[in-house]
Amino acid sequence: MADRLVHLAGQAPASVGLSSSPGGGDEVRLLGHGESFAAWLLEAGGQRVVVRIARRPVVELPRPMREEFHGLSLVPAGIGPQALVLEESPDNPLGAPYMVVSFVRGRVLPPGQWTPALVRAHAQQMARLHAQRFDRCGELTTPEEERRETVDIAGQFAAGLEWWSDNHPGVMNEPDVTRLARDVGAYLREAQKTFDRLASFVLIHGDLLLPNILVYDDTTVRYIDWEWSEIGDPAQDLAYLGGQITVDPWHLPMTRAQTRDLIEVYLAASEHWAATGTVDEVLIRRDAWEIYERFLTSLHHRSLLAGRPDLTEQERSMYTNVATHVTRELGRRLG
Incomplete structure (x- = not known):
């Protein structure tokens, strides 16, 4: 793939977000890969861009690439990368759909290196991200008049369970999953009335786990991988950082x-704190998102254990421990 990128950059630099072709000393290297994309750094003529290449067919991606691309166009400067090029067809020299974004400086910090000052900086940066308000919520490319009037977390959860039952019935039929799904559903239905009072919505990142937060110069934070961005509840971005149910290296353990301090700092920095809700209301919604995310992610880990015989022993042990830990902690929280 590195050779293909170099060739494409040389023949058609604009197709990978460059203003000129690479020269001597320029670099192409793999930054990393997830389940949906591989990220390549392309440095040429003093420019640095990241080419995110799909690792699966477009129809199998969790979200359309154009959702993320459109979302990045709404992100205020200094918070995330700029969207440069979108190629949704596999009929190109790279042989796969890809997206080009500007390079963002920084590094992912493990939970133990997060300081109170960094948490505060993160809360303030989220308030900047959430500054623009919307009357309706939903996918970014959906016309505003067709978006929803409320965030229906209980309904989203029920739809998620239906998808899992249709696509991974073995996972859903595990006794502890069946029991926990019932308890989580009841919890979210009780919390729904607080969601119904949310007066307006914001552009959310939708997946602000620690690996998607880059730190530069101690307290400067930037956000990457906007695959799950949408118009939604700001408390969702507050929830995914961490809390009392955490898994290393994705979450920050928090008392x-x-x-509560995270929410207070966020609301103090927000231009729309009144519309977001009181500290207690935001806390209720944040807790609901924490439980929602941890449970559904644990189903994903269980599905990998059941459907991926190619997992290494280390990976199998990690996913087993994660599923067991999250199930136990959710049981304690909801018991």
């Missing part, structure tokens, strides 16, 4: 007092 109840630290979680």
Whole structure:
């Protein structure tokens, strides 16, 4: 793939977000890969861009690439990358759909290196991200008049369970999953009335786990991988950082007092704190998103254990431990 990128950059630099062709000393290297995309750094003529190449057919991606691309066009400067090029067809020299975004400096910090000052900086950066308000919520490319009037977390959860039952019935039929799904559903239905009072919505990142937060110069944070961005509830972005149900290296362990402090700093920095809700209301919604995300992610880990015989022993052990840990902690939280 590196050779293909170099060739494409040389023949058609604009197709990978460059203003000129690469020269001597320029670099192409793999930054990393997830389940949907591989990210390549392309440095040429003093320019640095990231080419995110799909690792699966477009129809199998969790979200359309154009959703993320459109979302990046709405992100205020200094928060995430700029969207440069979108190629949704596999009929190109790279042989796969791809997206080009500007390079964002920084590194992912493990939970143990997060300081209180960094958490505060993150809360303030989220408030900047959420500054623009919308009357309706939903996918970014959906016309505003067709978006929803409320965030229906209970309904989203029920739809998610239906998808899992249709596509991974073995996972859903595991006794502890069946029991926990019932308890999580009841919890979210009780929390729904607080969601119904949310007066307006924001552009959310939708997946602000620690690996998607880059830190530069101690307290400067930037956000990458906007695959799950949409118009939604700001409390969702607050929830995914961490809390009391955490898995290393994705979440930051936080006490109840630290979680409340995060919300207070966020609301103090927000231009729309009144529309977002009181500290207690945001806390209720944040808790609901934490439980929602942890449970559905645990189903994903269980599905990997059931459907991926190619997993290494290390991977199998990790996913087993994660599923067991999250199931136990959710049981304690909801018991």
